[in-house]
Amino acid sequence: MEENLALKGTAVQSTTYYHWGAANAIDGIRYAPGEASYCSITLNQLNQWWRLNLLEYYYIYKVTITNRADCYSERMTGVEIRIGNSLENNGNNNPRCAVVTSHVPLGGTVSFNCNGMGGRYVNMYLPNIQTFLTLCEVEVYGTAYRKKVFLRMKLASSVDTTAVNNTFLNQLRSALGLSSVSDVKLSWSRLPYREATHKQKKPTRACADKR
Structure with a gap:
């Protein structure tokens, strides 16, 4: 109805x-x-x-x-x-x-x-x-009217995501003038883990040997 x-x-x-x-x-x-x-x-x-x-x-x-x-x-x-x-x-x-x-x-x-x-x-x-x-x-x-806000954060693995949830909900509520935290739907996504690799460059000789 x-x-x-x-x-x-x-x-x-x-x-x-x-x-x-x-x-x-x-x-x-x-x-x-x-x-x-x-x-x-x-x-x-x-x-x-x-x-x-x-x-x-x-x-x-x-x-x-x-x-x-x-x-x-x-x-x-x-x-x-x-x-x-x-x-x-x-x-x-x-x-x-x-x-x-x-x-x-x-x-x-x-x-x-x-x-x-x-x-x-x-x-x-x-x-x-x-x-x-x-x-x-x-x-x-x-x-x-529903306003969508996207945030990108980089968190250490040891961070308590529940605490971060509550902190950002309160900040969003204040910034957007919302009446309660229930007005905000917050979801998380984790980017795929990539192991950093480094290629070691071969040393170059400054000049050729003179013979």
Whole structure:
């Protein structure tokens, strides 16, 4: 089963209409009875946005959005989905995955393929439109970015490889900003042993004997 990465993140939005905060759109509840229950809503202003921080870099393959179920279904039309690492213009200048061009019915859910776009931030943006931005649920599906690091070491045969393991795991964790040593998979390989051989050169005479 696919994991909804949005449930791990945090959310903010440009403005907030009464108590309909940004976090309502990542609470795992697509629909509940009532007036925009468990939805996020901004004020009725120009260029409203909502931003999800996934806290880590991911390759994102699918974004799913659910519309409110009680009224005003047209407010989601024109929303741009933007994905990336930049917070320039509140993250709204990141590359665009898709645009909600068609009408999403009340309580309707639509999904967009983002083809593995990389980033930490997922924005819902309404450029050049003055309206309330309403989102009842935003779901994000993808895979984590894994960085491979290769190290080559020359160890004496008497070295305790377990101790070296622990030392380098701690150093890698610190250097890469990892939360635990379990995030690093460390493996060892031993090069074939070659015995050094030396060829002795025959001495050369500086000059020929004179007779």
